[in-house]
Amino acid sequence: NAGVTQTPKFQVLKTGQSMTLQCAQDMNHNSMYWYRQDPGMGLRLIYYSASEGTTDKGEVPNGYNVSRLNKREFSLRLESAAPSQTSVYFCASSWGPGELFFGEGSRLTVL
């Protein structure tokens, strides 16, 4: 089983460019999440989706948008990238309030 798949694994952007991080899970999970990880800051929740058709803000949503395209897919969009968005992004999914399954991460650098 693939589990949670994120693309791309690496990306370099210039300030002001836009991009979308893709995430798909094949475990039929209802809930999906986007986190960012910065040194010393742990994992901070950007947006989450408790079920298909719903999305909610997490701790650090500014500068991001999300789309829960269907039950499998949850994408994260940066409309105008800033150097402060340089980070490692993780997508995760779960059956409600249980174990989270993480993707391998997407390393984004904004110059």
Added chain:
Amino acid sequence: GQQVMQIPQYQHVQEGEDFTTYCNSSTTLSNIQWYKQRPGGHPVFLIQLVKSGEVKKQKRLTFQFGEAKKNSSLHITATQTTDVGTYFCGSFGNEKLTFGTGTRLTIIP
């Protein structure tokens, strides 16, 4: 989510020594989860605790949930080089999981 503070931020131990990381909250937690992230990897679920005073063991790892459900700990006995990584606690609230800042464990051979 439910806010959790995690200490220490870093821990260096000699191989064979014990290691403990703590999570604390000012409010009662509905549950606590623990994850391990190897260097360069992604977080991997270790365990979930939901009951007051709960203690669970996985080989050399012992997990505890406080009686008041405001704190939790992860204790590793006789650390090995394979234990290297960052250990995160997290708690579910309002349909989302909020993580502590993690404890990065380094093993000195």
